[in-house]
Amino acid sequence: MIQDTIRKFHEAAASPRAQMEKYMAEGKKIVLTAPVYTPEEIIHSMGFVPMGAWGADMELNRAKEYFPAFLCSIVQSILELGIRDAYKGASAIVIPSLCDTLKTLGENWKYAVDDIKFIPMTYPQNRKPDYGIAFTKAGYERVIRDLEELGGKFDPEALKESNKVYNAHNAVMRRVDEALAAHPEITAAERSDIFKSAYFMTKEEHTALCEEFLAELGEAGAEDKLAIVVSGILTDAPQLNGIFDDMGMHIVADDVAAQSRQYRTDVPEMDDPLQALAVKFANMDNCSVLYNVKKPRVQWIVDTAKERNAKGVVVVMTKFCDPEEFDYVMIKRACEAADLPLALVEVDRQMVHFEQVRTNLETFRDMLTM
Template sequence: MAAFNELLEKFHEIAGSPKKQLDSYLAQGKKVVACVPVYTPEELIHSMGLVPMGAWGGDIELKESKKYFPGFICSIMQSILELGIRGEYSGISAIVVPSLCDSLKCLGQNWKYAVKDIPFIPMTYPQNRKPDSGKEFTKASYERIIKDLEAATGMTFSQDSLARSNKIYKEHNEAMRKLTEVLEQHPSITAVQRRDIFKSAYFMEKEEHTALVCQFMEALSQVEETESKIRVITTGILADSDGLLKIFDEHGLQIVGDDVAHESRQYRTDVNLELEPLDGLADKFSRMDHCSVLYDPEKKRAGYIVDLAKKYKARGVVVLLTKFCDPEEFDYVMVKRACGEAGIPIIQIEVDRQMVNYEQAGTMIEAFKDML
């Protein structure tokens, strides 16, 4: 039990102190590259001997970033820029920003003017990612990123190194998918602890995180469960706030599965190791689906969430809607309709990086629990 608690504490410490992790890597002489959501090609960065580190913003008061953004824009983007202006990313070699939504496009352009000492590298993905032309476009974008990274860091790229990184990331994906299945059987793990395990992955080298997750699952297998909670699915871009997640535990709700961009969406698709490494990475993106920021005219994500709820025998779906996130807002209509047709209760809770008071969310979740 001591090892089990120690592992939980380690995940919590890493998830809560990314600056400490950054400083540790820099002290080791490693070069770090910030990776902005939602899908930055971390494998490329890792293969060049660089440390990819997630940049999803933080729950902070926004001041300087308001000079560059209007008030009605995603607070994740605003807080990333705010942290950059404050110098919280000091020491990193570059920041890679994918252009998967209008807010992300604005972030990259604003970064060039607001944080001049950290090079901005754009990652341009095609909307039509599945045809051969889309894969070729993605591959060409990766090749341009490689050149930009080489110029910014002095490191070099090789296909052999990428092949090794692709394998490392595939193993991490498999571990994280297995983790979800294991956590489903352990309602004693709190929502905050579950978040810590997922979040810590953004601030560690993936092979190190995979080893830690495997140790944790082995330790968890020795824990006997006595608790029983109401099973729910979460969906959205981000489920990060301690204040919000603690409400789940206060009302006896267990997150048994998720469709959260910051969590399980990252691990659903594996690279095909039989292809040439760069082709395999482009092919991987072409096969990614069920996400609000990926082109999906049929809106298959709605059906995916229903199937996920059925798979995990969830009593309801909690939509954590990031304020001013247009792609998520557009999808919500279809998700709500699909859940209604399937007879699955659904609730929407608006979240924001600047929120400090979750009393209203608590009231809504309490009412939702009573309904379930």
């Protein structure tokens, strides 16, 4: 039954701690992975269970001892959870330095959370030339050394297998995204659960559950909803998804860092699996934290919205996320030029009242249905 499968996604998405405890009870070690990209394949290949740490909707208290108020609340809430022992039992956290706030998370983590090791992952921004690929590889080797200190063992053959596991998961997530574009009966909240649960399950389990879901999905739904494309870093707030659903909006594609941006690029097949993983990073693009002067992401949003017959684009801005704030101006202009209506809503991990978002999206819906 599809409702059972959807419930399983929801349970995993809503209970990361229970998932973590389940794996730990099985004798597995947990390595947390912070936004936006981390070499999960390596962590997986070395016998750990990678679990996403994208923070939580909560009031910030202890994190304020470290961060000023004007830093992204996703990052602040990761530290808050760390200080409050929500991740207790995890062996390490891998934090990439892909934005300025993430750089400071790692530095603060060392002093705020002393029982979970901080493993930095330094990615290059000039990632495509050979010297960029070599630097990515050096960053991966640094992660491997740190994981070895925690008892992990690196084996290229195991990494080859993990690369395959992750490619298979990427593929199924792309199929899910495509399928959901034709299924307006799957709500925004359910869609969010499918993507979010991927962070709290092993990729093998999540791939299997997604396959089950796709098999059960059946014929395209007939509901007449308002097709939109959503863009942003994170869109998992239940209130936000509730509003999308209340407004009769159907997410036909996403450009969300915590969702589809994770699954666009596969590890290529190469003899050296670590080199292959570095080449994967070189091939990644269309993201606010990956340098590309041409900003192809902007056109990607417009093209995808047209391909999927979206009526509009909703940019969900995580407050204080400057990489996204810079890109927003270009996205707005490109949408205007393409005659594609766009709405901007601002969200925050500490937000309790979503009435402003509701009003914005109500107006947007009215505008699109006029």
